[in-house]
Each structure stands twice: as C-alpha cells, then as structure tokens.
Amino acid sequence: MTKRKIEIMDTTLRDGEQTSGVSFPSAEKLTIAKLLLEELNVDRIEVASARVSKGEFNAVKAITDWANKNGYIDRVEMLTFVDGGSSIDWMNNAGAKVQNLLTKGSLNHLTHQLKKTPEQHFSEIREVVDLAQKSGIKTNVYLEDWSNGMHNSPEYVFQFLDFLVTLPLERILLPDTLGVLTHYQTFDYFSQITAKYPDTHFDFHAHNDYDLSVANVMEAIKAGAKGLHLTVNGMGERAGNAPMASVVAVINDFFKEEVEIQVKETSLYSVSKLIETFSGVRIPSNKPVVGDNVFTQTAGIHADGDNKNNLYFNDLMPERFGRKRKYALGKTSGKANIEKNLQELGLQLNDEDLKKVTQRIIELGDQKELVTKEDLPYIISDVLDSNLYQEKVTIESYVLTHSKGLKPSTTVALTIDDEYFQEHAQGDGQYDAFMNAIKKIYVNKGMSLPKLVDYAVRIPPGSTSDALCETIITWETKDKRFITRGLDSDQTVSAIKATQKMLNI
Numbered sequence: 044m045t046k047r048k049i050e051i052m053d054t055t056l057r058d059g060e061q062t063s064g065v066s067f068p069s070a071e072k073l074t075i076a077k078l079l080l081e082e083l084n085v086d087r088i089e090v091a092s093a094r095v096s097k098g099e100f101n102a103v104k105a106i107t108d109w110a111n112k113n114g115y116i117d118r119v120e121m122l123t124f125v126d127g128g129s130s131i132d133w134m135n136n137a138g139a140k141v142q143n144l145l146t147k148g149s150l151n152h153l154t155h156q157l158k159k160t161p162e163q164h165f166s167e168i169r170e171v172v173d174l175a176q177k178s179g180i181k182t183n184v185y186l187e188d189w190s191n192g193m194h195n196s197p198e199y200v201f202q203f204l205d206f207l208v209t210l211p212l213e214r215i216l217l218p219d220t221l222g223v224l225t226h227y228q229t230f231d232y233f234s235q236i237t238a239k240y241p242d243t244h245f246d247f248h249a250h251n252d253y254d255l256s257v258a259n260v261m262e263a264i265k266a267g268a269k270g271l272h273l274t275v276n277g278m279g280e281r282a283g284n285a286p287m288a289s290v291v292a293v294i295n296d297f298f299k300e301e302v303e304i305q306v307k308e309t310s311l312y313s314v315s316k317l318i319e320t321f322s323g324v325r326i327p328s329n330k331p332v333v334g335d336n337v338f339t340q341t342a343g344i345h346a347d348g349d350n351k352n353n354l355y356f357n358d359l360m361p362e363r364f365g366r367k368r369k370y371a372l373g374k375t376s377g378k379a380n381i382e383k384n385l386q387e388l389g390l391q392l393n394d395e396d397l398k399k400v401t402q403r404i405i406e407l408g409d410q411k412e413l414v415t416k417e418d419l420p421y422i423i424s425d426v427l428d429s430n431l432y433q434e435k436v437t438i439e440s441y442v443l444t445h446s447k448g449l450k451p452s453t454t455v456a457l458t459i460d461d462e463y464f465q466e467h468a469q470g471d472g473q474y475d476a477f478m479n480a481i482k483k484i485y486v487n488k489g490m491s492l493p494k495l496v497d498y499a500v501r502i503p504p505g506s507t508s509d510a511l512c513e514t515i516i517t518w519e520t521k522d523k524r525f526i527t528r529g530l531d532s533d534q535t536v537s538a539i540k541a542t543q544k545m546l547n548i
C-alpha cells in the first residue's frame with residue numbers, strides 16, 4: 044500500500060513566539076529557521092506575522108535571503124491579513140513568497156470583530172488573493188475560529204469553503220483557535236469537510252487548552268488532513284500548540300502503515316533543547332520524548348526487568364531521539380540500577396561492597412538528596428574508605444554558628460572509647476572553630492592531633508548546588524602523611540566527616 048504523505052508545518056517562529064514573554068531576536072530566528080528546515084527536515088515553516096515591527100521585518104528578510112539562496116523559499120510562510128494589500132507590500136519588500144492569509148472561520152468572529160457580511164469578507168479576500176498572485180506570492184487561507192464556526196455556524200463555514208475552493212489557493216488551514224474541540228468532534232468536523240472537498244489540501248492547526256492537541260491531531264489524520272501545524276515543545280498562545288516531538292512519535296508508531304512524514308526523529312531532542320535555551324521556557328521534566336526524566340528508570344524492578352529481555356521497554360527507545368536511557372539512583376533504585384550505572388562508568392564491585400554502596404545510596408535518597416551517576420565514584424570511595432576505620436572516636440553532636448559581626452563558634456560533644464567530652468571554641472570559620480573545640484578535648488586529655496596540611500573541596504562534574512560535595516583533608520604526624528575524605532551535601536559536614544575518620548586512624 045502506498046503511504047499518504049503528510050506535510051509538517053512548524054509554526055514555532057510565529058504561533059510559538061506568541062508564548063507569553065517570548066521574543067526571538069533576528070539572529071535566533073534565522074538559526075531556528077535553518078535548523079527546522081535543514082536539520083529537522085520539516086516541510087514548511089511559518090516565521091512571522093506581516094507588518095508587526097521593524098525587527099520582525101529584518102528577521103524575515105534574513106530568513107528569505109538565506110532561503111532564496113538555498114532553495115527553501117517556497118517552504119517559508121508568513122501570516123498575513125485581509126488589509127487591502129498592505130501585507131502583500133510588506134511581503135514583497137521582505138522577499139517572502141507564501142502567505143497564510145488570516146480570514147474569519149466563524150460567523151461570530153466575522154460579525155462581531157470585523158462587523159462585515161460574508162459577501163463583503165469574501166470580496167476583500169478575493170482582492171488580496173489576486174494581488175498576491177500578481178506578485179508571484181502563493182496563498183494558503185486560515186479560517187480563524189473554524190472549530191467554533193463548525194459548532195455554531197456550519198452553514199457559514201460551508202458557504203465560505205464553497206467560495207474558497209474557487210480561488211487559486213495552495214491549501215486551506217483549519218485552526219481550532221481556542222482549543223475547544225474534543226477528539227470526536229475533530230474527526231466529525233474534519234471528515235465532513237474532506238468528504239465534501241476531496242481534492243483540496245486541508246491542514247489542521249490544533250491548540251492544547253484541554254491537553255487534547257495530540258489526540259485531536261490523530262483524529263484529523265484519520266479524517267484526511269494533509270498537513271499538520273506543530274511547534275517545538277508545544278510552545279504557543281495560552282496552553283500552546285500541538286508539540287512536534289510527541290506528534291512525530293505518534294505518527295511514526297501508530298500510523299506507520301498508512302502515513303509518511305519526513306521529519307528526522309534523531310534531531311527532535313537537540314532542536315527542542317535549543318528552543319528551550321533561546322525561548323527561556325523550560326521543558327517540563329516529564330514532557331514526552333524531550334523531558335529530562337522520560338527515559339530514566341527509577342524503580343530498581345524496572346532496571347532488573349531491562350536486564351531480562353527488556354521487560355520494561357516500549358517502542359519509545361531513547362536512541363530514536365538522540366537520547367540515552369538512564370537509571371536513577373535513590374531510595375527505590377536497588378542493586379540493578381546501581382549495577383547499570385557502574386557498567387556505564389566501567390566500574391566493578393564485589394557483592395559485599397555493592398551491598399554497602401546500595402545501602403548508602405538508599406540512606407542518601409531517604410534524606411532527599413539527589414544522587415547522580417557522577418556522584419557514584421565519590422560514594423564508592425567514601426563507603427570503601429570507611430572499611431579502613433574503627434569507630435573508637437565518635438562525634439556525637441555539634442552546634443556550628445555563623446553570623447555577621449561575630450566570630451564563628453562551635454560546641455562539640457564526642458566520645459572516646461565511650462568516655463564523653465564536650466567543649467566550646469571559636470575560630471576563623473566554622474570548621475576552624477570545630478577543630479579548635481576538638482583540640483581542646485585532646486589537649487585536656489594529654490593527646491595530640493595530626494597537623495592539617497591541605498584541605499580540598501570538590502563536587503562531581505555537572506553538579507548543581509544541592510549535589511554532594513567531597514572534602515579531602517591531608518594530615519601530617521611526626522612520621523606520616525595521610526588523607527581522609529568526607530562526603531555530604533553540606534560542605535562543612537563533609538569536612539567534619541573527613542575529620543572523624545582522621546580521629547579513628
């Protein structure tokens with residue numbers, strides 16, 4: 044069976060830019076346009092609304108100059124208005140060749156916003172389409188508020204379509220402007236139209252107000268849509284448009300027998316990340332296909348199942364989208380997740396050490412600390428290090444104070460062979476005060492402490508401020524130099540943990 048080709052029109056640069064607070068400068072618009080056409084390989088892009096601003100004009104000019112030189116000019120579209128030809132003049136100056144003319148798709152909009160009759164509206168549209176044709180500009184027509192038009196004034200919609208199919212148009216674009224359609228209605232309304240005008244190319248433009256955009260796109264495909272309007276990360280007016288990555292995955296997985304699209308799946312993630320950076324709109328971590336967490340197995344039972352015939356995989360394999368599966372570390376991760384991460388780092392542990400490391404990760408997860416793959420070598424060295432010390436000296440409790448204008452001070456309580464000691468001291472910093480209190484206890488007992496000769500702090504690469512922190516302290520006695528390490532999300536506490544190890548050497 045030959046597959047039906049569906050065009051993907053990306054409107055990130057027009058409807059996507061209508062996300063509240065988003066404005067792409069000209070250079071970013073050009074970068075995005077190139078990426079969408081050259082890298083993601085969408086069929087068409089809508090890049091701006093005509094007559095908006097000087098900046099927008101410059102951005103469009105830069106895109107059309109590039110598109111002209113590289114054979115993409117017929118794939119770059121502009122939103123235009125029924126304005127007697129002003130949008131056409133603007134497009135001619137900007138070098139654009141395809142207009143998406145905004146007209147009224149519901150009687151309600153026509154009578155209350157434009158205050159015109161259908162006949163007046165149609166004649167003004169004919170005038171603009173003629174002017175465009177004379178300038179060598181191709182026309183697609185948007186029926187704004189089409190979904191409400193089908194709800195409330197279907198006779199008007201069909202009268203309008205009867206007129207439009209007589210014009211020299213490339214496509215008719217049917218938007219669910221306010222995102223009010225259910226998937227049942229999308230199928231019903233779209234089918235009525237494709238049945239009546241089987242030779243016309245209809246695009247569907249979904250909005251996501253009820254989180255139904257992807258479901259509605261699926262129904263429009265079933266009802267014969269020949270084009271779909273999408274945005275990267277689902278950006279757009281209010282709740283946004285139908286998200287590119289989800290729709291592409293849905294088409295490739297659920298319509299693969301009958302439908303064909305040319306978008307490159309492996310580029311979806313990198314394009315999505317770039318738009319996240321340029322727009323400043325964070326991708327929710329659970330957003331299908333592109334969210335940070337969607338390919339992370341958290342429960343140990345899932346990692347275990349992945350080892351046994353991929354029991355917890357579905358068709359959404361991360362590699363399809365240029366991503367990798369991850370195995371989270373935390374209180375529910377278990378041995379299998381840890382082993383997966385160790386494998387990736389090229390590390391091996393015996394059963395006993397693996398048990399201890401697992402236990403430590405569970406403890407950290409219980410304290411709500413974020414444990415990453417990068418933390419793992421630090422945790423391992425901390426846990427294995429602890430095997431070397433006997434618990435002769437225990438730091439039972441401490442209070443550290445740090446305030447503006449007062450010297451940091453500490454009260455420390457510790458037991459040495461079950462004998463209890465408590466001291467208070469000040470210092471130049473919290474850790475210095477802590478060490479001074481320990482020194483007082485040791486001096487009173489007639490014992491000496493090694494000299495601290497170096498103090499280094501490091502965090503695992505790529506960590507954020509709530510990550511683990513390792514303090515490595517070098518100590519010196521009369522006859523040896525040695526190192527102890529402490530690991531904690533709090534820097535001073537990690538130094539105290541390293542010190543407790545020194546006290547037990």
Ligand SMILES: CC(C)C(=O)C(=O)O
Nearest residue numbers: 058185187188218220
């Ligand atoms: C401006 C129009 C075409 C639109 O985005 C919509 O109706 O959703």
